[in-house]
Amino acid sequence: SQTIHQWPATLVQPVGSPLSLECTVEGTSNPNLYWYRQAAGRGLQLLFYSVGIGQISSEVPQNLSASRPQDRQFILSSKKLLLSDSGFYLCAWSHRTAGYTFGSGTRLTVV
Amino acid sequence: GESVGLHLPTLSVQEGDNSIINCAYSNSASDYFIWYKQESGKGPQFIIDIRSNMDKRQGQRVTVLLNKTVKHLSLQIAATQPGDSAVYFCAENTNDYKLSFGAGTTVTVRA
Numbered sequence: 001s002q003t004i005h006q007w008p009a010t011l012v013q014p015v016g017s018p019l020s021l022e023c024t025v026e027g028t029s030n031p032n033l034y035w036y037r038q039a040a041g042r043g044l045q046l047l048f049y050s051v052g053i054g055q056i057s058s059e060v061p062q063n064l065s066a067s068r069p070q071d072r073q074f075i076l077s078s079k080k081l082l083l084s085d086s087g088f089y090l091c092a093w094s095h096r097t098a099g100y101t102f103g104s105g106t107r108l109t110v111v
Numbered sequence: 112g113e114s115v116g117l118h119l120p121t122l123s124v125q126e127g128d129n130s131i132i133n134c135a136y137s138n139s140a141s142d143y144f145i146w147y148k149q150e151s152g153k154g155p156q157f158i159i160d161i162r163s164n165m166d167k168r169q170g171q172r173v174t175v176l177l178n179k180t181v182k183h184l185s186l187q188i189a190a191t192q193p194g195d196s197a198v199y200f201c202a203e204n205t206n207d208y209k210l211s212f213g214a215g216t217t218v219t220v221r222a
Contacts, residue, residue: 099145102154
């Protein structure tokens with residue numbers, strides 16, 4: 001069966017520090033991969049998605065970037081965090097025309 | 112569409128009553144719809160889906176209704192239980208790669 005792993009679960013980082021969140025998927029190949037952010041009491045905002053290794057589509061221009069170095073690995077990064085980067089970050093995978101399976105999320109607090 | 116910046120609507124329901132959560136979708140070409148449940152601090156979980164060639168689908172205690180004429184989707188939960196308290200999101204498949212999420216509804220079950 002397919003599983004998705006996302007870590008860390010919580011993270012507190014100072015303003016101006018770098019960020020790296022990792023997501024890996026097991027039990028499937030060539031998945032579509034996604035990074036979402038969710039502010040407190042808000043809906044889901046799509047940040048990046050990827051349909052293959054090295055292929056990244058950005059939905060919202062901002063202080064973040066994404067990379068897909070391997071088929072089942074998706075990384076969300078920032079060189080310098082802002083206070084506004086705080087939120088709940090969710091990784092998800094899917095195959096075409098199917099629904100997403102979400103990871104457990106990372107709660108990021110920038111202080 | 113996405114719900115960035117919007118506060119989530121709420122629904123309060125008595126334990127044992129039926130709940131109805133509504134969602135309006137935007138793209139008449141969407142052919143696949145999903146309901147997700149998100150508990151506090153967790154990633155969204157798949158509840159039930161429906162293809163556009165159907166107008167009703169039933170699961171365990173849940174029913175999804177699709178009205179393509181008015182682009183409306185609803186989720187009915189029978190005999191609502193305290194464990195049903197969560198945020199519920201509808202999603203539509205707008206292309207092969209991306210789901211577009213609704214604003215979400217916070218459901219609170221009163222004992």
